Amino acid sequence: MSIEQRLAPVALPENRQRQIVERLLSGSGVSLNGPDPWDICVRHPDLFRRVLNQGSLGLGEAYMEGWWDCERIDEMIHRLLKHGLGERAHTFGERIAYRLQAGVINLQSRRRAEVVGKVHYDFGNDLFTRMLDPTLCYSCGYWKGLPIAPENLEQAQQAKLDLACRKLGLTPGMRVLDIGCGWGSFAAYAARHYGVEVVGITISAEQAALAREHCHGLPVEILLKDYRDEQFRHEVGTFDAIVSIGMFEHVGHKNYATYFTRVAQLLRPGGRFVLHTIGSNLSDISADPWVNRYIFPNGVLPSASQLIQASEHHLIMEDWQNFGADYDPTLMAWRANLDARWHELADTYTTRDKRMFEYYLGACAGAFRARQLQLWQVVFTHGNPGRYDAPR
Template sequence: MSIEQRLAPVALPDTRHRRTVEHLLAGSGVRLNGPDPWDIRVRHPDLFRRVLQQGSLGLGEAYMEGWWDCEQIDEMICRLLRHGLGSRAHTTSERIAYRLQAGVINLQSRRRAGVVGKVHYDFGNDLFTRMLDDTLCYSCGYWKDLPVSAENLGKAQQAKLDLVCRKLGLTPGMRLLDIGCGWGSLAAYAARHYGVEVVGITISAEQAALAREHCAGLPVEILLKDYRDPDFRRTIGSFDAIASIGMFEHVGHKNYATYFAHAAHLLRPGGRFVLHTIGSNQSDISADPWVNRYIFPNGVLPSASQLVRASEAHLVMEDWHNFGADYDPTLMAWRANLDQHWHELADTYSPRDKRMFKYYLGACAGAFRARQLQLWQVVFTHGTAGRYDAPR
């Protein structure tokens, strides 16, 4: 039976599991089989037991399998988080298991670094090129003074790229390192508009291939490298500027100090380093089990204090800019693009794949809308003499 065939609503069973879920939802504004677009439409009678036993992993997997539906997952998640249910989304066994594993194992070691590339970033360039805009930016746009719409996504991403270039103080002839270059969005923009030479590194083979196409004819070199590769650090030289956009989320708490040590080593005196990363409100070594399994394996979000502690021995922090609210419209624009173009992908990807991406984009948008997640751009130097005034 297909997912679509399982989407008929079911009568709500009168069980203790259902009553427990209703008690948890009370006051959130989210109801079971209610009339609002953020209400949960129950399609399988065992949904309640599954969610209570498996937490957020069970909720996400149940959506992928068609056990429940919701017109506005983004708003549903936002309301649940504002109601305080985020701390209850992970079962006790999940929390203990992850903390033990992360405490003993370096989940983001060089040997394990390629896992997220294979699972997520290599998922398919055909899918990502339809979900993103022409810049191929897979990170938060900058929506300052822009009307929010999928049509303006490209403008928001160009504004973000230009903001990074201005914060770096790029001028023609400079050499820029892009750590975690994705599909080459910043590399192409900086080379084309600021006349700089760029080296971009990524651990995703699919990203590297498309990034080279995207940057063809420009003074850009794309390398399939981990930032910790000894030969890379030894042979690449130094740079006038370094940027890292949407990559620090994959570094991991055991590697934060190493990351900043490498950045400091590669940055020339007088140079600037812009770090663009999602941030957590809590200094907690944890990861959402569903996101960890299906979207970003071994990913973990830094807190402000973790970022400060890891960097303070290596670089001077010049500026900290939070525009996390802008990730909400970015994610919703990606989801609108995916909905619009899914018919072009339906022969390659399954309905389960579509529901996985819809849940991922909607849930993340809801988390940013609830201000449970942040987006930071932090500027570092070696302690350049004089005052630094960051562009906005």
């Protein structure tokens, strides 16, 4: 970063700040006040100062406050990331502060783990039921062989749930643990279609309440528990299979070893474990400041090497599938659902809330489209005695 860029927020006039931003955008295909749907429409004269001073946090907050607009945030972010502006969008101070904090503090300790539940997952069941499809899956769908369209979201989610069930080799009468069960999507599907008994655990009170409704009448028990709860481990015993879909992103690098130790303790010998998680291309302890503040507090994405190192003394890794490209249409379908049904929520939520979700869904779709983020389903076994062939 040049001296001019460091001084821009405090010392340079507005026109010079604008020139710096335009130079950063040059070659990305994104323009200021341009004609394309991915161009940035500036609504506030202090936008340039804020973005140069606060990086991605300032960009996201400025959108929430109406300082700029963009019809296709997903494509804007995609183009900026492909242009190499991802890491440069984080200020030096942001990166250092987070790494120091994450290095000293366990950001995902049992006490702090409830923060993400209260901030995001407890945001409002009425909002999430309108944004998601009837399965209530809040994770990447599996779009293999499906036309990419919002109306096919439910099929993509059912395909993802069925894929996990088949990888686990579920048969009637099995006992299954769902770590981070969300609103009960996997538990309901597995119990209904494979005849298994499921225990689901979550740290979100709102999720637990809706999950119990979603699984009513099925052999499913939903518990408000942390996976590290020692009493819970002794009460429930072991399981024939374990699944964790979209929860590992909240575990944190300081807890990876504890997590896999607990899975190994809860999984019977010969049992299977399917881990479904967003993954990072780099082994870096970092988080986007805006996402960390407004969407998933204290979340950290694992890298492939971190997963391998944390699991190698506990389980056998049998299969690794990456369908990260499928998260792009999943996020865009959620955005389409939210747009179509926001009128039902307008009396409960603010315009700022709506813009927060618009930015979150669009930015994440752009990141997956740029292949900056991945989605992995990893199959582990606990001392599997024979060959394992993973379904696709």
